[in-house]
Amino acid sequence: xxxxxxxxxxxxxxxxxxxxxxxxxxxxxxxxxxxxxxxxxxxxxxxxxxxxxxxxxxxxxxxxxxxxxxxxxxxxxxxxxxxxxxxxxxxxxxxxxxxxxxxxxxxxxxxxxxxxxxxxxxxxxxxxxxxxxxxxxxxxxxxxxxxxxxxxxxxxxxxxxxxxxxxxxxxxxxxxxxxxxxxxxxxxxxxxxxxxxxxxxxxxxxxxxxxxxxxxxxxxxxxxxxxxxxxxxxxxxxxxxxxxx
Numbered sequence: 001x002x003x004x005x006x007x008x009x010x011x012x013x014x015x016x017x018x019x020x021x022x023x024x025x026x027x028x029x030x031x032x033x034x035x036x037x038x039x040x041x042x043x044x045x046x047x048x049x050x051x052x053x054x055x056x057x058x059x060x061x062x063x064x065x066x067x068x069x070x071x072x073x074x075x076x077x078x079x080x081x082x083x084x085x086x087x088x089x090x091x092x093x094x095x096x097x098x099x100x101x102x103x104x105x106x107x108x109x110x111x112x113x114x115x116x117x118x119x120x121x122x123x124x125x126x127x128x129x130x131x132x133x134x135x136x137x138x139x140x141x142x143x144x145x146x147x148x149x150x151x152x153x154x155x156x157x158x159x160x161x162x163x164x165x166x167x168x169x170x171x172x173x174x175x176x177x178x179x180x181x182x183x184x185x186x187x188x189x190x191x192x193x194x195x196x197x198x199x200x201x202x203x204x205x206x207x208x209x210x211x212x213x214x215x216x217x218x219x220x221x222x223x224x225x226x227x228x229x230x231x232x233x234x235x236x237x238x239x240x241x242x243x244x245x
Contacts, residue, residue, distance in 0.1 A: 014035070022118065057139060069181065077133060080181060080186050082104075085115065088170040092169055093157045098194065115134065198213065201213050201241040202242055
C-alpha cells in the first residue's frame with residue numbers, strides 16, 4: 001500500500017459526517033481527509049433513509065477520495081468499502097461478517113453496518129471530482145435499545161471500546177484496496193461474503209419481481225433468476241433487495 005498522510009477530524013456531534021465532508025471537498029480539501037463523529041443528528045443511508053446514530057454507540061465516519069477513474073469505475077467503491085469494512089470488523093471483533101448486496105454488513109443475520117457513497121461527477125468528461133465514503137458501524141446497543149422498527153433487523157458488535165482500533169483497521173484496508181481499485185480483486189471476497197446467493201429475494205420498488213439470487217457478476221450486479229424464468233441483472237442504482245421467508 002502506498003504511504004499517504006491522512007487528515008482525521010474528530011467531532012463530538014455533527015448532522016452527518018458525509019454532509020460535513022462534502023462541504024470540505026467542495027472547498028478543495030485533499031484526498032485522505034477523514035471525518036469521525038461520536039454522534040450524528042441526521043445520519044443518512046441509501047435512498048434517503050435515516051441512519052440511527054446516537055452518541056457513543058457507533059463508529060460514524062466519512063472518507064474523502066479523489067480517484068483518477070471513470071464514472072463507471074467509481075461505482076465499485078461501494079463494494080470495495082464493504083469488503084474493507086467486513087474484514088476490519090472481523091479482525092477487531094472476531095465476529096464473522098457477511099455482505100448484503102450492495103452496501104450492508106451483516107452479523108448473525110442482522111445489519112451491523114451500512115455504507116453510503118456520494119460523489120461529484122463531470123459526466124461530459126467522464127471524470128470523478130470526488131467520492132465521499134460514509135461508513136456507520138453499530139458498536140453497542142443504545143441504552144434505550146434500537147427504535148422499534150430496527151429491533152428485528154439491526155444488531156451491534158457489543159463493544160464500544162473498539163472504536164479507535166476499528167477506525168484504524170477500516171482505513172488500512174480501505175486504502176489498500178483503493179490502491180488496487182482497477183484490478184477489482186476485491187470482488188472475489190465480496191461474492192464469497194454474500195448473504196444473498198442461493199436465497200430467495202424480493203426486489204423492492206419493482207413490485208412482483210421475486211426469485212433466487214444466483215450470482216454477482218464482474219460489474220457487481222446481482223443476478224436474479226426470477227420466478228418468471230427470466231434472468232435479471234440488478235444494478236445498485238436501481239433496486240434494493242430483501243430476503244424472503
